[in-house]
Amino acid sequence: MLTAGFGLRLWLASGTYLNPDEALHFFIANRSSASLAYKASLTMAHPPLMMLMLYWWKSLGTSEIMLRLPSVLAGSAFCWVFFKWLAKLFGPRVALVGLTFAALLAPLAFLSTEVRQYEFMLLFAMGGAYLLELALEKRSAAFMLASASCFYLAMLSHYSALLFVAALGVYAVVRLFSERPPAAVAAAWTGGQAGALALLGFLYVTHISKIAHTTMAAQAFDSWLYKSYFHHGQGNPIVFVLVRSFSFFQFLLGQSIVGDMAALMFVAGLVFLLWGKIARPATGPSSSQLAVLLVLPFLLNWAAALRGTYPYGGTRHCVFLAVFGLTGISLCIVRVAGGRAARAMVISLALILLCWVFRSIRHPYIYRADQSHAQMERTLTFIREQMPPSDLVLADYASGIELGHYLCQQKPVAYDGSIPGFLAFACGGRRIVSTSHDLWAFNTQMFLEEWGHLVANGRLKPDDQVWVAQVGWLVPLADDLKEQFPEFQQLQVQSFGKSIQFFPLKAGQTMPKPAPGTATSKHAVQE
Numbered sequence: 002m003l004t005a006g007f008g009l010r011l012w013l014a015s016g017t018y019l020n021p022d023e024a025l026h027f028f029i030a031n032r033s034s035a036s037l038a039y040k041a042s043l044t045m046a047h048p049p050l051m052m053l054m055l056y057w058w059k060s061l062g063t064s065e066i067m068l069r070l071p072s073v074l075a076g077s078a079f080c081w082v083f084f085k086w087l088a089k090l091f092g093p094r095v096a097l098v099g100l101t102f103a104a105l106l107a108p109l110a111f112l113s114t115e116v117r118q119y120e121f122m123l124l125f126a127m128g129g130a131y132l133l134e135l136a137l138e139k140r141s142a143a144f145m146l147a148s149a150s151c152f153y154l155a156m157l158s159h160y161s162a163l164l165f166v167a168a169l170g171v172y173a174v175v176r177l178f179s180e181r182p183p184a185a186v187a188a189a190w191t192g193g194q195a196g197a198l199a200l201l202g203f204l205y206v207t208h209i210s211k212i213a214h215t216t217m218a219a220q221a222f223d224s225w226l227y228k229s230y231f232h233h234g235q236g237n238p239i240v241f242v243l244v245r246s247f248s249f250f251q252f253l254l255g256q257s258i259v260g261d262m263a264a265l266m267f268v269a270g271l272v273f274l275l276w277g278k279i280a281r282p283a284t285g286p287s288s289s290q291l292a293v294l295l296v297l298p299f300l301l302n303w304a305a306a307l308r309g310t311y312p313y314g315g316t317r318h319c320v321f322l323a324v325f326g327l328t329g330i331s332l333c334i335v336r337v338a339g340g341r342a343a344r345a346m347v348i349s350l351a352l353i354l355l356c357w358v359f360r361s362i363r364h365p366y367i368y369r370a371d372q373s374h375a376q377m378e379r380t381l382t383f384i385r386e387q388m389p390p391s392d393l394v395l396a397d398y399a400s401g402i403e404l405g406h407y408l409c410q411q412k413p414v415a416y417d418g419s420i421p422g423f424l425a426f427a428c429g430g431r432r433i434v435s436t437s438h439d440l441w442a443f444n445t446q447m448f449l450e451e452w453g454h455l456v457a458n459g460r461l462k463p464d465d466q467v468w469v470a471q472v473g474w475l476v477p478l479a480d481d482l483k484e485q486f487p488e489f490q491q492l493q494v495q496s497f498g499k500s501i502q503f504f505p506l507k508a509g510q511t512m513p514k515p516a517p518g519t520a521t522s523k524h525a526v527q528e
Contacts (some may be wrong), residue, residue, distance in 0.1 A: 006104025014069040014114035018377040021399035023116035030055035050157035063411040075120040076113025086131040098331040107255040125155035142189035149193025168298040229312030245314035252315035256356040270332030365474030371498035396470040401435025403472040463509025
C-alpha cells in the first residue's frame, strides 16, 4: 500500500508546470543566502522551515519533479508513521484501513505533489504523536523529548500544527495523570511543553504579529476563505460548525456525497469506540481517552474559526484534521466489516474508487491537461518567437511570479524599481511588469486602475504595445472585459490551455471606466 501511494504521488508530481503558489514558494527560497531566504519567508503566511529547506534543496536541482520530491517523500513517510500510530492505538486492521485512505485518497495525494508545507507538518506532527505513545508505553524520557522535537518541527512547518500540538498536549495531560509515569518522564514532558511555548513566543514576535493585520490576512478572511470563518451577525454558530464539518469531510474524501457519508461514519466510529465495540490492544489509553484525542482537534478548530483566528472547513488549511477524521472512519469500517481485514479493505478501496471516479473538483484547480509541460513550452515559444522584444508584458502578481520562474530559468528574479508602484524585471530578452503582492490576481476594476498607473508612470508612447498576461488557476480577465465593456469585444486572446492567456493592448487606446457593481470577476475564487 505504501508503494502504491508513493507511485501515485510520483506520477502526479511529474509532467506539469508549477502552479503560482509553488512558484511563489520557490521564489521566496531562491536567494543568495540562507539569511536572505529566512527574511523573505517572513512575508509569507507560513513558518520559515520549508523556505530554508528549499534554499538548500535547490542546489540538487530545480526541475518541477525535483522541487516536488521532498513533498512526495514526506507524504509517503507520513502514511507509514500514521500506520504505526494507528496500529499501536487500535490494532493492525484499523491501521491498514487508515493507511489505505491516507495513501490513495486524491486530496492527500495531490497535497503530497506540490511545493507546500502541509506534508512536512503532517509527517512531523504524526511523528510527535507516535513518539508520545512510545514514551508513555516505555516510560521513556528520551522518547518524550524526541516527541517534543517532532512537534517543534511541525510548528515550524505550518501554523495549523499549533492546534494539533495543543490537542495532543491536553491528551498527554490526561494520560500522565491516569498513568503516573516516572518523574523523569513527567519532567521531560514539562520541559517539552515549555519549549513549545517558547517557540510559539518566538514565532509570534518575529512573524505572526507582523502578518496578522496585513492585506493578505484581510483578503483571506473576507474573500477566498470567507466561508471558512464565522462572521458574527451573519449566521448561526451551530449551523456554521455543522456545515463546515461536512465540508471538511467532503474535502478529505474528494467527493461530496461520499464525504457526507464519511462525516457520519466518523461519528459512528466514535460511538463504536465509546461503546466498547472496537477490539483494541490490551494496554494503552482507555476508550474515553482516545475519544477525547479524536474529538479535541475539531473542537479547537471550531473555536478558532468562531473567533476568526483560523479557518475551518473544506480547505487544505485544515488537513491536520485528516489524521483524526480518517481514524474515526477506519474504526467504523472495521466494525461494519465485523473485524475482518479483507472485508474492511474491500469497503475502503470501493469508497476510494468512487471518490476518484466521481471526484468533486474544488476551486481553485488546474486540470492536468491545462497544466502540462507542453502548455508552458508553447507559452515560452510564443513569447520568444511571436512577441516583439520591444513589447512590455503586464501581469498580476501571481502571473508575474510564474513568468519570472520560467523566463528566468529558475534563476533569482531581480526587480529594478524602474516603474513606481510596480515590480519590473527583465528575463529572456523580455521586460515584465507585475503588480505588487497586494494584488494577487486581476479583476476588471483592479486591471483598469493598474493600467492607468502603468500608462502614467511607465513613460509609454501611445503606439507602444503591451501584452496583458494571466497565468494560474483562474484566468478570467479577458472574458470579463469582453462581457462588461463593449470596447473589448474584439479583444484578440492567445490561450495555452485554460490557465494561460495573453492579449495585446495599445498604451494610448481609450479605456472604459467600470460601472458600479461590474468590477468583480464572476469567476472569483471559491473555496
